[in-house]
Amino acid sequence: MNPKRRNRxxxxxxxxxxxxxxxxxxxxxxxxxxxxxxxPTQVVRGEVPQGHNFxxxxxxxxxxxxxxxxxxxxxxxxxxxxxNVTVEYTGILPDLFREGQGIVAQGRxxxxxxxxxxxxxxxxxxxxxxxxxxxxxxxxxxxxALPNPHSPQ
Amino acid sequence: xxxxxxxxxxxxxxxxxxxxxxxxxxxxxxxLGVAGLYYALFASPPDYQQGESVRIMYVHVPAAWLSMFxxxxxxxxxxxxxxxxxxxxxxxxxASAPIGAWFTFLALATGSxxxxxxxxxxxIWDARLTSELILLFLYLGYIGLLxxxxxxxxxxRAAAVLALVGVVNIPIIHYSVEWWSxxxxxxxxxxxxxxxxxxxxxxxLLLMAFSATLFYxxxxxxxxxxxxxxxxxxSQWVRELIDGRQGGGRx
Numbered sequence: 035m036n037p038k039r040r041n042r043x044x045x046x047x048x049x050x051x052x053x054x055x056x057x058x059x060x061x062x063x064x065x066x067x068x069x070x071x072x073x074p075t076q077v078v079r080g081e082v083p084q085g086h087n088f089x090x091x092x093x094x095x096x097x098x099x100x101x102x103x104x105x106x107x108x109x110x111x112x113x114x115x116x117x118n119v120t121v122e123y124t125g126i127l128p129d130l131f132r133e134g135q136g137i138v139a140q141g142r143x144x145x146x147x148x149x150x151x152x153x154x155x156x157x158x159x160x161x162x163x164x165x166x167x168x169x170x171x172x173x174x175x176x177x178x179a180l181p182n183p184h185s186p187q
Numbered sequence: 188x189x190x191x192x193x194x195x196x197x198x199x200x201x202x203x204x205x206x207x208x209x210x211x212x213x214x215x216x217x218x219l220g221v222a223g224l225y226y227a228l229f230a231s232p233p234d235y236q237q238g239e240s241v242r243i244m245y246v247h248v249p250a251a252w253l254s255m256f257x258x259x260x261x262x263x264x265x266x267x268x269x270x271x272x273x274x275x276x277x278x279x280x281x282a283s284a285p286i287g288a289w290f291t292f293l294a295l296a297t298g299s300x301x302x303x304x305x306x307x308x309x310x311i312w313d314a315r316l317t318s319e320l321i322l323l324f325l326y327l328g329y330i331g332l333l334x335x336x337x338x339x340x341x342x343x344r345a346a347a348v349l350a351l352v353g354v355v356n357i358p359i360i361h362y363s364v365e366w367w368s369x370x371x372x373x374x375x376x377x378x379x380x381x382x383x384x385x386x387x388x389x390x391x392l393l394l395m396a397f398s399a400t401l402f403y404x405x406x407x408x409x410x411x412x413x414x415x416x417x418x419x420x421x422s423q424w425v426r427e428l429i430d431g432r433q434g435g436g437r438x
Contacts, residue, residue, distance in 0.1 A: 042270045046351060054355045061359070061366075069368045070313040091368060128307030130236060138370055155307045160375040162241060162384040164232030 071138050074117040082143065090119060090149055091138040091157070099133055112137065112149075123151040130156035196273040198415055199424045209408040216401035223394030231391050241388070243301040248376075249396040251294035254322060255357055257287035257403060261329070262354045265347035275415065277343045280350065281333055282410035286403050288326035295319060306370055314363035315371035318356060325353040339418075 035043075061068065071091030072082050082088050090112055098111035098118075106125055110133075111118040121139050131137060136157035141150045163171075194200060227245035234241035264280035267273055298316070299309045310316065329346050336342035364373045376382045382389060419425045 039270050043266075046266060046269060049348075050351055050354060053352050057355050057359075065367070068314050070311070070370055071368050073368075128305070130305055153308075155311070155370060156305065157370055158236060158305055158372055160372045160383055162244070162375065162388050163235050164385055164387060165235045166232075167385055168235035 073114045074112055074119040075114055077119050077143065077149070078117045085142070087140060087142050089138050089140045090121070091136070092119075094131070094133050094135050094137055096133045109148075112139065119149050120147075121149045121151050121154075123154050125152075125154070127154055128156040130158055193271075193273075196275050198275060198419050198422070201275045202412060202415055202424075202428075205408045205412055209405045209412070212401040212408070213405035216398045216405055219394050219401065220398035223391050223398050226391035226394060231387050232385075234388075237305055240301065240304050243297055244388075245391050245395045247294060247297040247301060248392060249399040250290045250297060251319070252377075252396055253399050253403060254287060254291035254294050254319070255360060256400065257283050257290060257407075258322065258325070258350075258353070258357060260407075261287065261350045265350040268343060269347050269351075274418075275411070277347075278411040278414045278418075279407060280347065281343070282407045282414065283403070284326055284330050284333070285410075286406055288323065288330065290399070290403075291319065291323040291326055295323065308370075311370050313369040313371055314367040315360065315369050318360040318363050321356055322353075322360060325349075325356060329353075 071089035074090065074092050076082055077090060082090075092112040092114045095111040095113040095118060098120075099108065100110070101108050107122070108124075108127065109120060109122045111120050113119075121141075122144075123139065123141075131154065136159065138155045138157060139149065139151035140153040140155075144150050195204065223245065227242055231242070231245075233239045261280045261283050264276040264283070268276040268280065295316075298319075302311075303309050329349055332349055333342050333346045336345060361374075361377070363369060364371055375384050376389070376392070384392070416425060
């Protein structure tokens with residue numbers, strides 16, 4: 035490679051590396067703000083903004099969903115394994131909402147430690163399969179052949 | 188090897204081989220696309236959780252892959268153009284940009300249509316969605332910069348620098364779902380693990396992705412060829428080409 039081209043290549047590499055470093059530093063500094071939600075553990079430890087709206091994310095704990103009669107009021111626990119936070123919500127839940135499902139709720143922490151949500155969004159995971167396969171997997175799991183990927187550790 | 192590659196980048200040679208490649212890529216894209224659509228719409232099962240709306244994936248995911256793949260192509264062509272000063276690389280990068288911008292728009296639009304029924308929202312400022320939106324702005328900035336500067340060499344050089352700096356965004360898009368907590372789920376296919384998708388659903392996805400890639404190759408090469416003829420219209424080989432056509436021969 036002739037020296038002229040090598041110099042140009044070197045300059046480009048330096049510019050891209052420089053910009054990359056700058057962006058990486060900015061992203062690390064903004065890390066807290068880029069994360070979409072806080073985990074229940076962070077909420078329990080008090081690492082969340084007090085008196086402000088924020089988002090909480092985790093799995094809906096199995097058996098924790100309680101609906102209030104005929105109304106739209108619902109409460110459920112969001113868990114990340116070691117810790118739970120109870121979420122109260124009034125409104126229509128997304129189709130994917132169910133026990134064991136990942137969700138993100140936006141709202142604020144009430145004085146009693148419960149989370150009052152004004153929006154609940156469902157997360158879906160990266161697994162895609164036809165219903166028959168899901169059924170077969172569930173059966174195998176019940177017979178103890180496979181570990182449950184959704185069970186909290 | 189390098190000398191041979193360098194020769195293929197000369198305008199006349201490029202014009203000759205790109206025509207054949209564009210034609211094959213076009214037919215390949217059509218065939219794979221028809222097969223992909225058949226599998227996507229008729230011969231693949233609904234998802235165990237998302238039901239029929241999982242079929243949006245067969246457009247959304249190829250569009251998102253292509254939006255990043257085309258950007259990498261533009262960046263690579265820009266590097267070649269800046270370092271080796273090969274004119275054809277310039278034209279290929281410029282021809283790729285509008286296609287990439289449209290695929291980015293398609294990924295965002297189909298993602299929005301998918302997000303509403305599944306997540307419960309059209310849009311959320313999570314890291315994946317935001318970085319993909321920045322990619323769209325990078326494309327628009329690149330196209331705008333090319334169009335704004337009158338002098339062609341300067342325009343190409345400025346746009347190439349922008350394209351190379353913007354490369355920083357590509358790993359951010361890809362790893363956004365791992366580095367930060369997002370509403371968007373993690374990678375299904377492009378990870379080191381085994382893809383966590385059933386083969387009956389992976390098949391239409393891959394067919395559609397290859398079809399979209401070949402579509403890009405076919406259209407980008409055609410756009411680059413047109414631009415090449417326009418710029419080289421005074422040169423000997425283009426005159427000969429046109430004379431040959433007007434003489435009634437099929438080249």
